Amino acid sequence: MFLNSSIRRTSINGLGVCSRWIHQSFQRDAVSESNVITSVKKQNLKRNPKSNRSIRRNRYNDLRVQVERDVIESLEKNKKSSLKSPHDKYNRLKIKFDPRFxxxxxxxxxxxxxxxxxxxxxxxSRPTDNQRRILSILCSGISVLAVAxxxxxxxxxxxxxxxxxxxxxxxxxxxxxxxxxxxxxxxxxxxxxxxxxxxxxxxxxxxxxxxxxxxxxxxxxxxxxxxxxxxxxxxxxxxxxxxxxxxxxxxxxxxxxxxxxxxxxxxxxxxxxxxxxxxxxxxxxxxxxxxxxxxxxxxxxxxxxxxxxxxxxxxxxxxxxxxxxxxxxxxGDVLARARINQSARLSIVIGDSRKVLDFKLPPLSTGMEVLSKIRSPIGKEFDENAKKHLTTQLQKDKTLSQLISDEILDALPTVSAKLRKKKSLLICPDSITIRTIMEQLTKLGYSSKQLSSSTANFFNDENEQSQFLVSTPSQLPGLNLEGLASVICLGLHALKDAKTLVLIAGKSQSPRVTLILSKSKTTLVERFMIERILLKSGVASLTPLIGETDNYDEKAYQVLFSDIHGETSS
Ligand SMILES: Nc1ncnc2c1ncn2[C@@H]1O[C@H](COP(=O)(O)OP(=O)(O)OP(=O)(O)O)[C@@H](O)[C@H]1O
CATH class of the missing domain: 3.40.50.300 (P-loop containing nucleotide triphosphate hydrolases)
Structure with a gap:
């Protein structure tokens, strides 16, 4: 407490508080807070290896100088732009707590x-890094918008x-x-x-x-x-x-x-x-x-x-x-790649009445190409129309077989066997009545439970015999599911969009996420929708689950979408 009090009235500039803006303004030239902290830490350890208190106090001061210098250098490098430092507005703010303490x-x-x-x-007993950053600002009486x-x-x-x-x-x-x-x-x-x-x-x-x-x-x-x-x-x-x-x-x-x-x-x-x-x-x-x-x-x-x-x-x-x-x-290097939990593994499979195969897509773009594709105005227009298309379908299709086709349910046993996970979270489209899908699961020989306040321990409970915890995407925000290792999405309606994918993949440390698609409902347009969802959420590659890949008309796909993604999408 004493240490924290000692840094009161010190400028907030330099704590990385505006790092979001710095990153957006300067992209690769942005200040890397962790590098700065590590280098300053080393300098201080050399200077005064014994006194922890002075190390921390000095470290804070040095960090400030270092970050300011870096910001100025970044600004100078960015000569073309007349951008002002995003820190300017916050220079005079004081915070009471050092978030690195x-x-x-x-x-x-x-x-x-x-x-x-x-x-x-x-x-x-100890706050996480994120909690320290948020609390140091809130407890100083300042409002916060934290991207966490x-x-x-x-x-x-x-x-x-x-x-x-x-x-x-x-x-x-x-x-x-x-x-x-x-x-x-x-x-x-x-x-x-x-x-x-x-x-x-x-x-x-x-x-x-x-x-x-x-x-x-x-x-x-x-x-x-x-x-x-x-x-x-x-x-x-x-x-x-x-x-x-x-x-x-x-x-x-x-x-x-x-x-x-x-x-x-x-x-x-x-x-x-x-x-x-x-x-x-x-x-x-x-x-x-x-x-x-x-x-x-x-x-x-x-x-x-x-x-x-x-x-x-x-x-x-x-x-x-x-x-x-x-x-x-x-x-990471590219803004878009930072979104999805990079430890999550994503598989997409596609099934018809005969067999289940790994879904095939053109190789996913890397580097700056991702940004140009997701920011392309026609691409954005496509995304809006795609959302509308999915919503209209949901409004029109009322029966279970229209929302989750038989092909998807038929593929579930193969997927389950390949995953070798005892329990999975099963995601259904928002508009479905979960009871209906649970009845279908019973017919297939699976026992399942509906997500509720009493199923928080579903995945860690050894006495829990059900194989699936059934939920819709809109139930997931803010929810902790301890022990979750596998998530299966039933169809594109269940995955919805890039945000839902990021949300699902962030539900545990390194989950295995599997999307099951039905062959008869996946046209080239749905394929392109999926490609854009993956690009927008920062997925670098897919993990094969079955070992045999499906086929589609690659040439027609290229011709159809070359305007949106350019020739490079091949
Ligand atoms: N400082 C801490 N140390 C260890 N565990 C913590 C700490 N703070 C919270 N937790 C635990 O971590 C889990 C997630 O916490 P919390 O729900 O606050 O995170 P969140 O970032 O809001 O999650 P979400 O992504 O669902 O919004 C909870 O089980 C909580 O008890």
Whole structure:
């Protein structure tokens, strides 16, 4: 704590907080934070091998100088552009905690009680790198937009911050399952005075409301839809839930909650409507009462564009408090490659009534070619139309056999046998009734369970005899599935798009992801859709599963899509 206090009032510049922007502006010439830290560490060890404290203090100062020099050099190299350093705007900000200090949660502003409970009940004693970075900013009273990798502890970190501050907080969870996970965490930490608000049975919802009527809790964890339900139900009382007193608003998986998948869809998502309502309420009431400005914690995991940052600026959510964008985007050479969990192995198989084969595609592009392909305007247009095409199909096809063809279900036993995994997560299209697919699985001789709050331990539970845990893509954001090793997607409708692939592949350390396609439903257009999904998610290669590859008309494919991908796609 002392060490961290000692660096108070030091400029935030140099902590890599804007590394996302630096990477975007300078691409390969960008400052590599880890290199800088390692080189400075070496210098300091030479200088003063004994005193840890002075090493850390010096290290911080040296890092600052080093990063500034690197930024200036990068700017000079980039002579053609008249770009200003993205750090400029943040030069005068002060933070209280050094994110590189390997301390406990307490050293990053989390209450001693929570720090102790985390250690005693969950055996968690140190924050992850990502948690240190987020907490060092939040605990300095600054809003944050953090681009974080999946399973890096972001949700836990937002909850711990909300529980540690004096003042009211609201945490928005992307799904009910993700919310129930946070509820479980609160139970383990023996935390009280937290309300969990989500759409549920009539009885559950009444109980939630009774709790709110008795006393507005300090911390509310909610889904945006449920918050809007409660606000509209009590619209005669604008002070219901005391939202005007909110001090902190955390939005987990904010890209999923706030951004529209389809560029052409312009309606506002529930989370956006809710945040704007709260901002307006605070603004109206602050003219009569002394209201604290709202601090935000946005976590972004799948989207790597500037869309969310633009939305924050357009909606002026960063006006009352400065907001810092943080998080490294480009760990590899090319931005796009950084998206998918690189330890995941992806196989695609295609089946007809006779046999199952590995899916064949033209060799996947590498290097800068990937960027030019995914950024090509006709390519983007194709993606939008492809999404529309899939959605229209989903709206039209209502029967199970139309959504998941017999060919896909027929291929499942072969895939299962080849994978040699005892249990898999089975992903079905969003519009399907999971019960129907479970009945089909029973006919094929498999036992399965539907994903729910009680199946969190499905993959680690040795007594669990079912082979498949069945889910849809929209249930997955924010969900931890410990022990997951294999995921099978039933058809292109189940995989949906590049973001869903990135989401699925990030669900565990190194999962095996298998997509099963049906031969009769996979035309050249579907093939091209898959190629673009792989390019956009940063998949470098496919892992063969069967050992024998299918055939398609490569010449026709090239002719059909050469306009979009150019001659190089052959
Ligand atoms: N500092 C830590 N050390 C060890 N384990 C941790 C730590 N923080 C969180 N965890 C555990 O890691 C898992 C993932 O945490 P959490 O859900 O907060 O991550 P996330 O980044 O929000 O995940 P997601 O990708 O699902 O959004 C949980 O089981 C949590 O208990």
């Amino acid at each position: 390997e301390g406990s949660f307490k050293d990053f502003g989390i209450s001693s009680r929570l720090d102790r409970q985390l250690h005693e009940k969950l055996d968690i 990798s999946q399973r890096s502890g972001s949700s836990t970190c937002l909850l711990l911050y909300a529980l540690s501050i004096r003042g009211r907080s609201l945490l928005l969870a992307p799904t009910t399952l993700a919310l129930l996970q946070l509820q479980k965490l609160c139970h383990s930490l023996e935390v009280q005075d937290v309300a969990f608000l989500y759409r549920s049975s009539e009885e559950d919802e009444l109980n939630q409301e009774k709790q709110l009527d008795l006393k507005t809790p300090q911390v509310m964890v909610a889904t945006p839809q449920r918050m809007l339900d409660l606000i509209s139900k009590n619209n005669s009382d604008p002070l219901y839930m005391r939202l005007h007193e909110l001090k902190f608003l955390g939005v987990d998986d904010a890209d999923i909650q706030l951004l529209n998948d389809n560029k052409k869809v312009v309606h506002e998502r529930p989370a956006q409507i809710l945040i704007n309502y709260i901002m307006k309420l605070k603004e109206t009431i602050s003219s009569t009462k002394n209201i604290q400005p709202l601090q935000f914690g946005f976590i972004e995991t799948l989207d790597i564009s500037n869309k969310l940052l633009n939305m924050i600026e357009e909606n002026k959510w960063n006006v009352s408090r400065t907001l810092l964008p943080i998080g490294l985007l480009a760990k």
